Amino acid sequence: MKFDTPATTNPIDKGRVVGVAHDRIDGPAKVTGSAPYAYERHDAAPNAAYGWIVGSAIAKGTIAAMDLRAAEAAPGVLGIVTHANAGKLGKGNYNTAPLLGGPAIMHYDQALALVIADTFENARAAAKLVRIDYAPQDGKFDLAAEQGNAVKPPDGGFSGAADSAVGDFDGAFAKAAVRIDQRYTTPDHSHAMLEPHATTAAWNGDKLTLWTANQMIAWSVGEVAKTLGIPKANVRLVSPYIGGGFGAKLFLRADALLAALGAKQIGRPVKVAIARSQIPNNTTHRPATIQRIRIGADKNGVIDAIGHEVWSGDLPGGGTETAAMQTRLLYGGAHRMTAHRLATLDLPEGNAMRAPGEAVGLLALEVAMDELAEACGVDPVELRIRNDVQYDPEAGTQRPYSSRKLVECLRAGADRFGWAKRNPKPGKVRDGRWLVGMGVASAFRNNLVGKSGARIGVDGAGKVIVETDMTDIGTGSYTIIGQTAAEMLGVSLDDVIVRLGDSRFPASAGSGGQWGANSSTAGVYAAAMALRAKLAEKAGYPIDQAQFDDGLVKLGDQSQTLAALAGREGLWAEDSIEFGDLDKRYVQATFGAHFCEVGVDVDTAEVRIRRMGGAFAAGRILNPKSARSQVIGAMTMGAGSALMEALEVDTRFGLFINHDMAEYAVPVHADIPQQDVLFIDELDDKSSPMKAKGVGELGICGAGAAVANAIYNATGLRLRDYPLTIDKLLKAQMG
């Protein structure tokens, strides 16, 4: 089904199942431990051996010599994979460094060997016996030091153009009555999802099956094929349950490749999980940024010039952190510029993490807006309303937003939060030992869409079955897909069976960039439309008059059951949704407003979030329950990025040194009190037949800036280097 004109009234608009809060249909399987995760596929590969990855102990250089004798002789060892015996390997399109290093080493903890043994313990112990002599080389590990050497990266990919310019930014900025010109920094972040990267691999002849934790099945089938040099048809990926991803599992990673190579070498299934302490340096992370923001406005805070420059680093061949993208779209202003510059660093490779670009871009932009509000003496909510724009401010009025309810979010959110009670003067509100402040920030995240397919059928018992390679990374895909099918075919959610995450199913958009929910349900919609046509035809009813209700296909007062129509062999249909150019003609994005109240200890500068609240507009909210979970989880992540999350770079050895969960702090329950989420009614007819948009990443966008702005309101301290930890607050206080 082609989606190239705005949606009109369709079966989803009934709102009988879609748009109603449902528990996750996969919940019972998860809480009873019967949902099979990648490392626990005893059912599928009962005799799997265990692999343990040996990572590089240096950041850059080559392997001078490798001595495997002691490891090979260790108890239980079945084989060792290294570059020397792995055969010729390709490199996936989405990988920057080879997943199996050697002789060249590109980053710390790059996999150099996989030791396989009969037990997990034997593999781990033997891995320590692999002797590697290194010939180290000097590397570059310090983004600030390399800022001056950063270059303009090639345009393209997800990033679009590196630069943009409209009007005369320099001239307008120089003339502006009020000017903000500040530098902000954000550190490297680790996804820190609960389940590590994990894979069980088995070969049957030349056919490979990977039970793996992967967000993007179709991409990764291609990546496996390309890396191993085998046809795609010989690769099967199965990823029905995933313990979180946040972008860490968008790609083929070392667990899957090495499990495949290991299984081939020993002629037996092999499973590999990347150890928690290896995740930060072996896998991808969100790159650190240095950002400069300049805003020129009139005395009322109306923006005339806005500029956002971003510097980030990556391995040679890597990409930028596109932190200025939202600044192209979020606020008005006739004179504009953005620029991304990329430095070469020899740190582990950077890549997407939840809301790549916006998550850290808004940590800077939304603080700059707070600074502008302060400088103009305008309320920060009002300032954002004054600078609202209903079209792409770079392209002009001919490219309007498909729907944009930022102002509604700001107003409704402010109301619910009690924003009117905020004292605009910083440092004035005291509650016992706490200085109390409130902050606001806009939330903005692009709405991406992608082709997505599904197969849907009815069996002889009247059960509806949906199959697509779409993944559920904890987000609730099972449930919204089930809801969509139930709505379309007029059955209850209990009568739908959803099967996901298998490359044998039709290719979906996958889970990433918050495109999954809208695109994959739209794919199910397309397939369901085809099935409705088949059912109606079989019933002998004209499709434009047939009604689907209560497990029946109806025409006037006649009806037939789905079960009877499906017959013993069942009735199936397959289709996919393909998006035309509506996302080019209209800007499609999701919006929100974050509010936060913090307390800052008058003596110790400990920061405690007291309340978080937000209002969000993201098209039709398919399942308000799981959508709320997504938003509060993302707000929590935003709070983490404001207050504590940072991979610490040792610029001498070239690694993230705090590479475990004891030292890489993410918020715990005690850090996150009450969170209030309001969804603003919105249907976006240009986004998909579902009239939905993504919501999984919106909640992180701006959340941290609201925290930072609340700290400013509480204390009068403006910190621009994240995370805003006690040491920085104390230093700022002492001037």
Added chain:
Amino acid sequence: MKPFTYSRATSVADAAKAAASTQGARFIAGGTNLLDLMKLQIETPTHLIDVNHLGLDRIEPTPEGGLRIGALVRNTDLAADKVVRRDYGVLSRALLAGASGQLRNKATTAGNLLQRTRCPYFYDTNMPCNKRKPGSGCGAIGGISRSLAILGVSDACIAQHPSDMAVAMRLLDAQVDTVGADGVARAIPIADFHMLPGDTPHVETALKSGEIITSVTLPKPIGGTHVYRKVRDRASYAFALVSVAAVFGKDGGSRFAFGGIGAKPWRTPAADAAASSGAKAVAEAALSGARTTHHNDFKKTLVERTLASLYRQKEARS
């Protein structure tokens, strides 16, 4: 983790003897620190002697009016003990500020005293670390040292002692009761129990080979208002950047001990003596001789501020 053998000790004396006579033997209590370190091969014992079944899990009054805490008493049970809560509140509060409920259910009194540093370089076996591998250098000096110690440090090591419980015990003048390989019992004042790194940061305590901790004895209660304040990067489940254990006495006599800043749980007579002069004076006395890096110099300010907060709360109460 290297393969190891395992046995259950049947008596304290046997445990000590076996530990001294078996090359590479270690005691295991809750295992919450030792097992983590074994998985990373930072600790590589060849034999584990389980001391969980020796009846060392009781809390009993001493004839002197103090309290004897068995070496195997779980942190959870110790924190919840009625007498501890009434007479040694600072200890209960320090325990509850540490780790998580699950960990405290397993963690023991002796194990907590002996837990090893959280220096990130100690935890990465590819990095130099004099404590883990004597003579290999110190990765933290000149590296990432925000969490590390500023008192009692040396050119060889700036690791912090991470325990909360031990800080309260230091404040209370506890003594560590042991039995040696020769079967002889001794009592080590807690002030002498942990060693400063000097040139030998791998030597962390006064324990001799095979020596087993049987209990920790607290002297009789000292009254006063007991507080434990732990400042960290998140609200719970993180090691201290700075912690202060304090008892404010009615007669003006107060005492202070500090966590997160010392190579061992930190206490100085001069800080106690400065109590009546206020937070700034106490901080100055406690911090005498501090050696900071540009990552952890904020700890000096934070000590003073944490003390100021405690003084402020004390005044608010009275």
